[in-house]
Amino acid sequence: MNIEAKFAGLEVGYDVPAIPGMSEEEIQTPCLILDLDALERNIRKMGEYAKRHNMRHRAHGKMHKSVDVLRLQQELGGAIGVCCQKVSEAEAFARAGIKDVLVSNQVRDPAKIDRLARLPRYGARITVCVDDLANVAELSAAARKHDTTLECLVEIDCGAGRCGVNTAAEAVAIANTIAAAPGLKFTGVQAYQGAMQHLERYEDRKTKLDAAIAQVEEVIEALKKEGLEPELVSGGGTGSYYFESCSGVYNELQCGSYAFMDADYGQILDKNGNRIDKGEWENALFILTGVMSHAKPDKAICDAGLKARAGALRPDLQRARLVCRHPQGQGRDALAGIRTRQGILKTGPLPPLVARSVHSNRPNECPLKTQSGHRPIE
């Protein structure tokens, strides 16, 4: 990619917030910043983990929706392909040349099924989840129409209470129907426990995953009895991948959030009781924001409000703590509130603050940089 050509003619502020080579002070705020060094360290770490545990890692593309980031996950982290939640995402990845794409969701709308069934023509292996017998005939008809093969995972609801079947009997019935359907291939089982990923305590997450693993084992035994050995048993997220990896049941991980790490995931605790953004992973994505009003001595208003950070709608994430960094030392500020366009920093008595500040979306380690004397408070 010719970076210079890509930015030619673009006006900073109006078209783009920054161009390559700019210093942080020149970036027009609010701006979402991806720290590529932190991203690459996260990607390599997950890649090494998956390799060491003989797991395929199918990186979750809904987290970044970026072919560029997915390619990094393949090149640096050995990801075997991508999973995504929507046909439109699958189209973007398949058309960009990604060769193994799973839609880790059901597709029921006729037009979307048709779009999905066309995708193998881009040279990609296309897999989709199924939890309803009626869906099998729909997928089969579309694959035959386009003379393609759609691979299918039967989805098991292993505790999240959303998509998926609850019993081994239902899973077997759907798998058998898939195996007999022209244009379809029974490839395995989707068993992602999405409801436990953000539980704070490691032991609470383990309890939920132990139950899921037992359920998946039962389904696999039932499938094997029917001669339907699954090639893929896929699941696992950033809050659980160590459980699936050591289960002896799963062979594919679907982690996504580890790569950028965020304020919500960051607060869950690892086996030793440490936040997972304090060692296991690094926060790589943050919002750069500038202070634009300091008319009151104990308050600074910055330019990143609700519209810049959807997650801030959650009350616990609104009150993120910030770490100040400035020439004279370090201290902490509280993000006291957030409005549609403004964040409010409770700052304590301060000298005039007219500079830009930086805060990330992780609560406990958000650098706040200023150009002029922003005195830290304790």
Add this chain to the structure above:
Amino acid sequence: MNIEAKFAGLEVGYDVPAIPGMSEEEIQTPCLILDLDALERNIRKMGEYAKRHNMRHRAHGKMHKSVDVLRLQQELGGAIGVCCQKVSEAEAFARAGIKDVLVSNQVRDPAKIDRLARLPRYGARITVCVDDLANVAELSAAARKHDTTLECLVEIDCGAGRCGVNTAAEAVAIANTIAAAPGLKFTGVQAYQGAMQHLERYEDRKTKLDAAIAQVEEVIEALKKEGLEPELVSGGGTGSYYFESCSGVYNELQCGSYAFMDADYGQILDKNGNRIDKGEWENALFILTGVMSHAKPDKAICDAGLKARAGALRPDLQRARLVCRHPQGQGRDALAGIRTRQGILKTGPLPPLVARSVHSNRPNECPLKTQSGHRPIE
């Protein structure tokens, strides 16, 4: 605008969710839909109100960020121009030919001040808020550099506790400095009480606005004593515009949310105790979503989750109630929960549901349409 040319070569689903002339059933979900009829009724209504009360209506552009919608507000609703929260928005409106643009915020970053000071060259009257003496010199220097005039409103903090000065003395000091600064013009007062707009009870909102009006009156008296009569006294939102309009103090409204109406604003009550989305305004913007899993008899999973509706992060908005519409009658469903990519509809025992559904972002009147027998509950 040549609509056909605009959509030529675009692929439905991949490039756009729909093209003009499609029926609702053909739209690829999830899709944000703007009901133009409802929008135009809202716009005309606010326009007539403002005219009847001799108020200028400066429509708030942060709500829609759309030059097309703003033009409708000017043509059908008599809006005199736009206010917006950021320089980048002001740039978009000014470059599109909008002639009266207020940045209803402070601008402190040197690069943004420079961008702002260039905007009058597009033929627009450009106004900005000021709440800090130090900002006056910055704005003046930039206006002189570009040989333009920036008009300035002194911002009063009339209860929201964000930007703005608290006292008449501070306001007068800033206004005097603006009036004396080359390249700047003192134009008036920004007095938007943003913290009361979403209070549920009319009387609670009135109490807050009465206090704001008293404060603004005091500031205006002090300014007049200095020979600084404000040309504009600007403020007012969808939850308060009737107070400002009848105050005898304000002469400009900044309402924005009335035009689309939303789930959060919709739940505040008018003078008679009715929700403002039940008569005063109509919901014009909603999300079209499709059901993609119905493996469980009492639950349907639709394809609009958190990533499709940021507001759903608020617990009270997560549990929006939906009204079913289908050939056999009407009933209600509850949106029981929402995950990053999926909404969960608690539906009660149902026949197989494989069709698309429609729900809006307003809690109490969300049409849910299905193609096949979705039996209403209750």
